[in-house]
Amino acid sequence: MAETASNRIVITVLGKNRPGIVAGVTRVLGDANVDIRDITQSILDDIFTMTMLADVSAAKLDFHELQEALAEAGELSGVTVTVQREDVFNFMYRL
Numbered sequence: 428m429a430e431t432a433s434n435r436i437v438i439t440v441l442g443k444n445r446p447g448i449v450a451g452v453t454r455v456l457g458d459a460n461v462d463i464r465d466i467t468q469s470i471l472d473d474i475f476t477m478t479m480l481a482d483v484s485a486a487k488l489d490f491h492e493l494q495e496a497l498a499e500a501g502e503l504s505g506v507t508v509t510v511q512r513e514d515v516f517n518f519m520y521r522l
Contacts, residue, residue: 434484435513442506444475451500452508456481459488475506
């Protein structure tokens, strides 16, 4: 299946920095067969932030199951994980 905005998601992670945050989020994505297309992260003082663009066209989980799994991984790491479909994200933040 061709990669389009309708099968890509935007994942944002925010919280206090600590070891294992990236591992927890990417483990969920790998287990669900989600392809990470782009990733950026930064740490400002002790605040961790990460944004990912991922392709879910071959995912083993549906959108809501993936949201729940990522939220659970975030809770275990003490961060907030937000997942949006890319087309919805783009509509919300259009100029």
